[in-house]
Amino acid sequence: MDFSKLSPKEQICEAGRRMYAAGMASANDGNISLRQKDGSILCTPTGVSKGYMEPDMICTVSPEGDLLDPGKGYTPSSEIKMHLGVYKNLPQVNAVVHAHPVYATTFAAAGESLTAPVLIESVEQFHHVPCVKYAAPSTSELADSIVPYLKESTALLMEFHGALTWSSGLLKAYMKMESLEFYARILYQMRAIGSTNALPDDRVAQLLEIKEKLGIE
Numbered sequence: 001m002d003f004s005k006l007s008p009k010e011q012i013c014e015a016g017r018r019m020y021a022a023g024m025a026s027a028n029d030g031n032i033s034l035r036q037k038d039g040s041i042l043c044t045p046t047g048v049s050k051g052y053m054e055p056d057m058i059c060t061v062s063p064e065g066d067l068l069d070p071g072k073g074y075t076p077s078s079e080i081k082m083h084l085g086v087y088k089n090l091p092q093v094n095a096v097v098h099a100h101p102v103y104a105t106t107f108a109a110a111g112e113s114l115t116a117p118v119l120i121e122s123v124e125q126f127h128h129v130p131c132v133k134y135a136a137p138s139t140s141e142l143a144d145s146i147v148p149y150l151k152e153s154t155a156l157l158m159e160f161h162g163a164l165t166w167s168s169g170l171l172k173a174y175m176k177m178e179s180l181e182f183y184a185r186i187l188y189q190m191r192a193i194g195s196t197n198a199l200p201d202d203r204v205a206q207l208l209e210i211k212e213k214l215g216i217e
């Protein structure tokens, strides 16, 4: 499937299907948004399984969160403020994905940032993933709590809650959630076998240099 050929609303439905199929959003968990060229934001409806969405269920809101189009009569995600906070602070970002992947959420529940350099892809993609202190879901408190981390990281965990990724496009933001979960899973399993192995600092620096040379985003 060529993701880029899908309409923006279809992209959200497809990302939701993948997220649900990958076990990263049980029941009605998770939410996805996509900023359009006119600045309005498409977002998933609340109270709906992200694995079974149709394009006419997707809501549209203004950058301030005002409802512009409820889709087929749905209410925007209760976490829309968190998404709007990302768009407001990162003009180059056009897609935000929030999910509860099992291993990443295990570290989030434990209040642990992911810092161990144990996979070359994770070092290149995340360097480290901070865990933001608990804030109540759906509130401005949560939206405000993530702001200090947006410019220094490319993904984050939210304590007692789940994970957040963002990027210039939806496929990239979604893939980042998969990569984050893979990183968390490997970290978890390394602990299970009692390993504290990690790349030394000079090798991490070298990897980051290579990444810059190759122009990896």
Ligand SMILES: [Zn+2]
Residues within 6 Å of the ligand: 029, 030, 098, 099, 100, 161, 162
């Ligand atoms: Zn959540």
